[in-house]
Amino acid sequence: MAFDISATDIGRDLADPIREERIERVRAKIDQLGIKYIYYQYVTITGRVLGKAVPARHWERNARKGIQTWLGGITNVAADMHGNLYGFSANAGESLAMPDPETFVQLPWDKRMARVFCTLYHGLEDAHSPGMYFTADARGNLKRFEREFRDAHDGLHLRLGLEPEMAWLRKTEDGGIFPYEGITKTYAYHIGQFEGARDVWTQVMEYAEAMGLDMVQSDVEDAPGQIELNYSFDDALKTCDRLTTYRQIANEVARQHGLVACFMAKPFMGAPAMGCHHNCSLWRGDDYQVVRTVDGELPGMEEMFTYNRGGVNEFENKEDGWIPTELGRHALGGALKHIGALTALGASTVNSYRRFADVGLWAPIGANWGLQNRSCTIRISSPDRFEFRAVDSMVNPYLFCSALLKAIDEGIREKIDPGAPEDRNVVEVMQSGEDVKLIPMTLKEALDALAEDDIIREAMPGRLYELYDLMKRDEWQRFLKEVTNWDVERYLDCLP
Ligand SMILES: Nc1ncnc2c1ncn2[C@@H]1O[C@H](COP(=O)(O)OP(=O)(O)OP(=O)(O)O)[C@@H](O)[C@H]1O
Ligand SMILES: [Mg+2]
Known part of the structure; x- marks a missing residue:
């Protein structure tokens, strides 16, 4: 036949x-x-x-x-x-x-x-x-999971906005173990430093707008060479594609300037890491509008210049300020329940966990949610959204978002109560010896949490989970067998 x-x-x-x-x-x-x-x-x-x-x-x-x-x-x-x-x-x-x-x-x-x-x-x-x-193919999966989520929840959908941080580095003459330095000093938000990197970030902005990214704000941050440029939020797949595009643009601009566009989570000890907060809200109703980021004829399909701007944000509680609606709280409940496995996908490298270990530099460690509380992994950063913070710029956003959708789906279906928001600083609580639940603090711990989480693994169908686990456990084993500079400095001649 x-x-x-x-x-x-x-x-x-x-x-x-x-x-x-x-x-x-x-x-x-x-x-x-x-x-x-x-x-x-x-x-x-x-x-x-x-x-x-x-x-x-x-x-x-x-x-x-x-x-x-x-x-x-x-x-x-x-x-x-x-x-x-x-x-x-x-x-x-x-x-x-x-x-x-x-x-x-x-x-x-x-x-x-x-x-x-x-x-x-x-x-x-x-x-x-x-x-x-x-x-x-996690991107192909996200396309379908987005549709399934909409169908299961009467048109409800996730809108996502990312804050990708990255470091612009130049090679230094003197070699050493990390022969790179930032093109800006660690003066956060400093216009003078930002000016020094103007040729780089304006070039990124220009390319980004030509490819349909609606750029909204930009600044220099507090790690060497660290710059964050933001673009408008949109439906999840679109936002993920725009992150991939943004990385490709950065790669091209780095090539032109003889620099390294570094998305590695934690290149510098004692300085903040390259986070990629995922800002989330849940909407019903669509209104796709073309945003004219360039003049004249659009240099690509209109869909690339289109954003979903209409509808009702079902996360935002117009009556109760910062505490989300019931639906919003259930979404948080789902994300919280699966926080360990989500971390395995959001913080996807061995190096990602240096970000959590080097405490007090904006990175979250608490397995909890809070209002404007940056020590929590889930932060209500504004009444209209929450951000998931245990994600860094090495993330595969399609995979992470697929998992987040599954977690939110369960939260809404099972009406999971997220409990009261945490208002303590989790770092201080941890250091005082009090009990507080933390997210996984190593890649191994996170992979073990993922292994036990059937709901998050639904976001990794077919062979995807097996392949992710294989690659990431191999990365962990390679790390364990590595004799590092740290080993040598600490142990080489420390006895008798
Ligand atoms: N309703 C929303 N849903 C999803 N994303 C949103 C929404 N509103 C804004 N965003 C996105 O959130 C991001 C806002 O980042 P911004 O740096 O302003 O926030 P922040 O989390 O307070 O900052 P930081 O984490 O650096 O302190 C942007 O990418 C924006 O597009
Ligand atoms: Mg943020």
Whole structure:
């Protein structure tokens, strides 16, 4: 019997009439903007961007047939400490990267180029699941989880705003173990220091606006070279795609200036880390509006310049100020219940936990929620939203948001009570020896919490959980066997 593509995920998605209309609109943009090459890109489990470039004249074929790529790309085509490729052998099958036409946008630093995000499917020749979603693709999963959440809660949806912090570093002459220094000094919010980095951050802003990021504010912060630029919040997938775009822009600007765009969680001891707070609110009703971040013809699909601005924020309690609505409190209850497993995804590297260990530098450690209390992992930062703080700039935002949606979903379904807000400073409480619940303080502890959390693991279907656990436990083992500078300084000649 002939293979029936219409019964597969890929067949169903291709049959969506909106898709054909968008494919044609992309063609019009290609012609009008003079695009020569397109990057077909997807995001791996650790948040890297992989893909292929193809001449733009093949657009229609690629949009309908996809791009062939190896399944093991999703684990970075990398090997564990024993030399085995993570999760896939060399003869593992192919996946099809199908472009999402609505994400097409020109690259402002080379206007012959454009990019498009892809969703991954198993290839049509796959022995087990031909044409079905490749569920290790966290971005593809988030798209579906967002839809499922909306359907389950009568149109309710998460709107997300991120605060990605990063360090702009230059290489120093004198080597040493960390031969980098910040391009700004540690004078938080200092206009003079910010001025010194003006060429860098204005270039980022300009590129970001050309790619549809509605930039709202920017400042220099208190670690060497640390700069935070914010863009407006929106539906979750859009915001996550914009974080990926932001990182790619930073990478390009660093290349132009001979700098390093550093998203590592904690590059400097004794200085604040690179957090990436996830600000969340829950809405019903949509009103998609184009935000004109550039003049004239839009250099990409209109969807990239569109933000969801209407509806009612069901999190905000108009009667009771800072204490959220009942629905909002249940959402917090869900996030709190799963705080350990969420931390395993938000703080995803060994280095992420230096951020929590170096206490008192804005990073949260309390497994609790508070009003304007930065020592809590969940902070009501304004009556209209809460922020999840145990996330740093190394995060895979698609994976983290998928998990957050599952936690909030359970909180609302089970009407989970988050208890009273914490008003003590958790760091002081901990240091005084009083009892206070903390988030996992090492990657190992966090992975153990994730292993026991069935709800959060629902956000990691198919092989995704197994692959994440494999990669991250390997990272932990590599760390344990490393003899560091610290070991040598502390133990080399300390006896007799
Ligand atoms: N209702 C909302 N829902 C989701 N995100 C929002 C909402 N309102 C604002 N945001 C987002 O929250 C972020 C605001 O960051 P801002 O730096 O102002 O807040 P903050 O948490 O008080 O700062 P900090 O953590 O640095 O002290 C922006 O990314 C913005 O788009
Ligand atoms: Mg914040």
